[in-house]
Amino acid sequence: MSAPTTEHPAAVSMREVPEAVARGDIQAAMEKFPEDVIWYAPAGESVYRGHDGLARFFGHLDERSNGTWRPEIEEVLGSDRHVVVFLRITAERDDERLDVLVAHFATVGPGGFTRNWFLPSDLGAWKRFFG
């Protein structure tokens, strides 16, 4: 979905994260987060810290989906302090298919998106697919 013309700059910046991931450019996505990024997730390690942690998070999704997972933006809401992006994430593995709505919340800091909450709506489906 294209960005509305009135979208907040933080929302515009966040929009570039899933767009970069969707084209396979994880490095471009990582540049939106500071070195001391904190990433809260409901599965796996629960809290991923730093670029290394974030790389592990993305790497796990790649590994479990054979590189098929794709985020598609439904909507981005932003302010000077916070941003929320609603994503539909799909992935496939053998005969399994995942299609789940995810909300990614983030605080806006000088070096990028500092604290991040990554929330699949259907956590059961997410865990069954990604473990």
Added chain:
Amino acid sequence: MEAFSRGDFETLESYLADDVVWHVGGDHPLSGDYHGRDAVLDYCRKAQELAGGTLHGEPIEILASDRHAGVFNHITAERDGKTLDIILAQALKLDAKGRWTEYWALADEQGAVDAFWAGVS
């Protein structure tokens, strides 16, 4: 959110769609999916009752459109000598009338949430 904090479930009810789905994450006795307005209200009443009415949310910021809402909520509560003090990211899907059709959330310290509710029945 304010209605929940003050135990005003009548007001909370007015925001819920008939077929609302409420996902409670984590690994504790209240975790699970609650389907329908009545089940969600029962869950909310039970959580507030178990916390002795101390479960309180102080929204830091609410970002909303006509389709979605995101709440950065500072949650505090006390129960049996335990305290809860977390930032909860709360996501909502809205229907055409602005009623909540789906809710899900994640805390910055999910382990603290699990420990707080441990042992309830």
